[in-house]
Amino acid sequence: MPTAIVTGATGILGREIVSALGDDKQWTKIHALSRSQKEKYPPTVQHDHVDLTAAPHEIAKQLKSQNVTGEYLFFAAYIAKDTEEEASTVNGALLQNFLEALSNNNVTLKRVVLVTGAKQYGVHLGPVKNPMHETDPWIDGPGRPPNFYYTQQRILYSAAKKQNFEWIVTYPNDVIGVARGNFMNMSTALAIYAGVNRELGKGELEFPGSETFYSRFDSFTSSRLHAQFSLWAIMEPRAGNQAFNVVNGDVESWSNLWPKVARKFGLKVPSRQFERDTPEGSEMDLEKVPPFEDLAAERGMEGKATQGKVQQRIDLVRWSQKKEVKEAWLRVAEREGLEKDALEKATWAFLGFVLGRNYDIVISMSKARKLGWTGYVDSWDALEESFDELAREKIAPKGV
Template identity: 55%
Template sequence: MSSENTAIVVGATGILGREIVKELAKDFKKVHALSRSKKDDCPSNVEHNFIDLTSSAEEMANTLKGVEAEYIFFAAYLQKDSEQENWDVNGDMLLNYLKSLELTGAVKHVKRIILVTGCKQYGVHLGQVKNPMLESDPWLRDTSLYPPNFYYRQQDILREFCEKSHPEISWVVTYPNDVIGFANGNFMNLASGLALYVAVSKELDSDSKGIVWPGGEAFYTKFDTFTSSKLHAAFCKWAALTPGTANQAFNVVNDDVASWQDLWPRVAKRFGTKVREDQFSDSVGVGVKWKSETELPNPPPIALLAGEIGLRSGGGDDKKVNVPGSKLEQRVNLTKWSQEKEVKEAWDRLAEREGLQKDAFEKATWGFLDFILGRNFDVVASMSKAKRFGWVSPPSIDTWQALDEVFGELEEAKVLPARK
């Protein structure tokens, strides 16, 4: 049964935004899907509206006249070359959009704003974090030690907008991690890059010895927490409609804590191949030719809590901690691998034979995948806070199932060859 609730989803064609639109469309009376372009066919209760988030508040207001709703989900993100640029652009996008609500008068209808961010909140991109990550962990605001974090600016903007200018409006912030999802034309995601690597590696595996894990040997047996885009969408709807979640930030990850030692063999089997038994041996050519290692700058994020948790190395300096140095390690550096002539030719053969989107391979964000799979430290986010507030995860979603379903969507979109 449909409710009378109305929503606006900003960034409606992204991996997370797309699923939020689909989830809300199940029972909301009206959903405005805001993006530069329309990439999906939507139910009748979803209306696409154009928005250029890099424009001024006045320009946005001109294009959004009459676009009003009670609940706003801001899931837009623009990747830039530096953290300072990310700070500037992504902060400005949110700030100008909120100003546009005031200019159109739509702000008087708003009850709650949900801001989608991520576990960069904890510095997972900078090195060893304290595990599990909790919403109460300190922010890395010292710019003499760490680069600017645009999630902090966005959260400051949102809180000030609600608490100082519009106290009748509440807010919620979500922190997903290593998202598993699909969106048409969006290749900055874990599943598509990983699957493309497997498909091409299988094509190149002429002696059927199996495929090689591209990430670091250390991370292969460490733990990670992932976020299904479908689970995140369900959480966002719950958090928007639950009175007690007002003005709170929440980690949003799958219930299971996963590890690639379990997932990688499943991925290989799904694509009709196997993991090479000696994949970490230096005698394996692919694991030598494209191997790389990068030290992450110190101090790691855990340094902020070194004294409190007993990891100070002595001398009263919290910047020195008794943890191994943080690194990015690639058994196969995918950025370099993807540029090799034999690799490109293998993809061309595969794409031609299977009728695939030929540009999918070159559009894949290999550097992003190198980072996700190359960390040498655990990344575990706790869902305890969300559960204290009453969240119950859908029983049908776990990390492997989420990956498997997205692989299926990629096959339907002709990014991957169909499962034989």
């Protein structure tokens, strides 16, 4: 009967892994690790308070005192940092020190799932090759910025050899889900944006992102589906020592989703929204040489990719700081019993980026499907489900 350790147990992705393991009777013991405990767990799950920024011998001590052991590790701990350099140093050490601590405690791992993301393909740097495949080369040639996923994967490969375990890496994108006390969540920010617009009383929900991206394609990942995938992959014999894209299996555009978001909150999309002036807009250039360029020559398209931009028709960071928005939010929060500082804590820069890019993000699921993975979620269903859950948990405003 397998046993598991999950780091990042309270995060948007880790939380669902713990929940899926707790629901699956074949897993007899699950150690859910994070600094805080945010919810109650079924009897097979034990929450352990661990600070992963400590030195390996310190982490080993913390683990020993709580009898943390397991054969399968799901690593979903993450610390956000302002720069990629810092993110690489901090998140690299997080993984390295934890694996070393387990080894110090003589914990024998069979397999490790490391949760990373589609920044693997440089989706944050500009236009990418579509669809994206796991075999695509890493965007880490000369002049490319550091990428903490590459740092973590290198650490993982080397530990796997030393500690004799098999590894699996997942690449989710634009995650749809719920986490308590973590506002870096697309659904939370969307629900707050819609709830405030409803409160402002104009009855409409203008798309704040890029007109170009509105009818381009994105691939989303339901955190619940990602958890099911992780449980499947860690037991699938042929999945060992491989990386996998993990997206819902549909391709969506905001021109399709936005009217549904508006309806969910009792609002309408202005019929000629893109003809409006954009005095509160912003534009930011991404990398001069887009990631696509690394693969362009062999496709006969060298020099064809243009530099990416993040174009916001309404700059969401500035929007969130407007007096009328703050006042409207306080009224909503008061009426619905929500946290008053949720507006301030929500990650507007992140949502602005997700909605403001001006290039497609299409991620292939072929590799996993060839190995027998059949999981699929409709992205609107996942988004609506997350809105309902956020409202139930009193994290974000409710729909109609």
